Amino acid sequence: MKLNSKYQLILSTAIILVTLFIPLINVHAASSDLITIDGNFNDWKNVKKQRITAPNQPDDINHSVREVAMITDANYVYIYIDTQKDRYDKNMYDAGYSNVLPGDYHLKIGDKDIGFHMPAYNREMNNTLTDKQILTGDVLLGAWPGYQDPVIGQAAVRHYKKNIAVDNILELRLSKVAIEKSGIKFPQHSKLVFYNPQFLGGAVTISDSGAPTGPWILAGIGMMVALFGLKRYQDNNKGQERVK
Amino acid sequence: MLSKIIIIIVILAWLYLLSVLKRAKTAAFYFITGAAGLFLIIILLSKPYGIWLISTMITWVVGVLGHITGLFNTFYMSHVIQVVTKNSTNIFLVDFECSGIIESAAYIGLIAFYPVYTLQQRLKFGVIGLVTIFGANVLRLTFVAIVIYYFGSQAFYLAHSILGRLIFYVIIITLYYLVFTKAQLLRRNKVEHV
Numbered sequence: 382m383k384l385n386s387k388y389q390l391i392l393s394t395a396i397i398l399v400t401l402f403i404p405l406i407n408v409h410a411a412s413s414d415l416i417t418i419d420g421n422f423n424d425w426k427n428v429k430k431q432r433i434t435a436p437n438q439p440d441d442i443n444h445s446v447r448e449v450a451m452i453t454d455a456n457y458v459y460i461y462i463d464t465q466k467d468r469y470d471k472n473m474y475d476a477g478y479s480n481v482l483p484g485d486y487h488l489k490i491g492d493k494d495i496g497f498h499m500p501a502y503n504r505e506m507n508n509t510l511t512d513k514q515i516l517t518g519d520v521l522l523g524a525w526p527g528y529q530d531p532v533i534g535q536a537a538v539r540h541y542k543k544n545i546a547v548d549n550i551l552e553l554r555l556s557k558v559a560i561e562k563s564g565i566k567f568p569q570h571s572k573l574v575f576y577n578p579q580f581l582g583g584a585v586t587i588s589d590s591g592a593p594t595g596p597w598i599l600a601g602i603g604m605m606v607a608l609f610g611l612k613r614y615q616d617n618n619k620g621q622e623r624v625k
Numbered sequence: 626m627l628s629k630i631i632i633i634i635v636i637l638a639w640l641y642l643l644s645v646l647k648r649a650k651t652a653a654f655y656f657i658t659g660a661a662g663l664f665l666i667i668i669l670l671s672k673p674y675g676i677w678l679i680s681t682m683i684t685w686v687v688g689v690l691g692h693i694t695g696l697f698n699t700f701y702m703s704h705v706i707q708v709v710t711k712n713s714t715n716i717f718l719v720d721f722e723c724s725g726i727i728e729s730a731a732y733i734g735l736i737a738f739y740p741v742y743t744l745q746q747r748l749k750f751g752v753i754g755l756v757t758i759f760g761a762n763v764l765r766l767t768f769v770a771i772v773i774y775y776f777g778s779q780a781f782y783l784a785h786s787i788l789g790r791l792i793f794y795v796i797i798i799t800l801y802y803l804v805f806t807k808a809q810l811l812r813r814n815k816v817e818h819v
Contacts, residue, residue: 429714452716454703588713588781589716589717589718596728597727599728600727600728603797604735607656607805609806611739614741615653
């Protein structure tokens with residue numbers, strides 16, 4: 382079945398115009414955010430969590446183990462901290478280690494280090510929050526409060542209480558765009574290290590990479606191969622004409 | 626809206642140029658103009674929905690393989706592949722240049738204006754080619770993830786930039802050869818035998 386050039390043009394025009402207007406239709410694409418900052422932690426279940434003890438609190442003595450995780454997508458860096466994982470699970474008194482520290486959080490992006498803090502949280506939160514209560518707040522640039530710190534993310538903490546045990550689970554996200562607006566370059570792909578020297582005895586590191594196929598080279602190769610094939614085709618046709 | 630109007634004007638100019646080249650019977654120029662133009666139009670129109678869709682599909686399929694092997698997992702709505710090793714967490718994002726959409730658009734452009742085949746053949750080879758490109762990309766990303774799982778993040782460069790690309794390039798260039806060249810060589814041999 383061969384179409385003449387007139388119908389080919391009509392068909393091409395129709396396809397292109399229909400395709401062109403598809404993006405203009407008011408389509409609400411599903412959210413592609415990896416984690417929703419809402420104080421529910423189901424979306425963290427497949428993210429690897431690292432066990433990190435509180436500074437100077439050996440695991441075998443005090444069980445002050447925090448579970449920490451970090452992951453990133455195209456727009457955000459997400460961080461999760463369960464402040465008192467083991468003590469809460471074992472129904473042990475938290476001894477003050479379950480509070481979410483308001484500041485001195487750091488993210489190393491490649492070789493650059495940015496600090497951030499969350500003024501919504503403080504050492505009194507264990508006394509003021511009730512079981513399963515969620516407290517949300519902004520994440521601000523700067524390891525500790527300064528003057529007119531820009532907002533670079535959002536956070537949510539869910540508080541847990543049972544008998545004498547207390548726990549707080551924090552999730553936050555840092556906006557790559559907001560960090561860039563603050564004048565700090567956020568490379569598309571980089572090694573990320575999260576740490577807090579007062580709160581965590583270790584750091585969480587992830588390597589964020591892209592995996593491009595080298596597409597432009599392949600597209601060029603495709604064009605050359607096709608042109609070679611076309612040349613052959615034209616040679617064949619000449620040959621066939623000669624045979625006839 | 627202005628950018629849409631510009632795109633429409635460019636498309637109309639491209640169609641007019643095609644009609645001129647068709648009437649002038651300049652097969653090679655017609656092919657190059659048609660293929661390159663359609664490629665650019667597809668790329669322009671694929672943002673953001675087409676790229677999102679293909680990236681989601683590819684991450685989902687890679688995630689199924691990760692689930693079966695138990696070596697890595699994916700968050701397909703965010704196009705994230707996560708490989709967790711003993712010492713590190715490695716994330717890679719399936720974005721515009723990783724999704725295979727550029728190769729797919731180039732292939733569609735080439736096959737749509739390749740004058741050798743009938744419309745039915747173009748459709749058939751078009752579908753075969755798109756499935757092959759998609760499959761090759763799934764294979765490449767799965768391979769990179771498995772290598773990182775077993776050899777750690779220090780193997781990323783070797784797995785991705787050399788071995789993964791090598792696998793992908795071999796499959797895609799074989800596809801190009803079979804679709805665009807081999808058929809012509811076989812036909813030529815037939816003609817010579819006649």
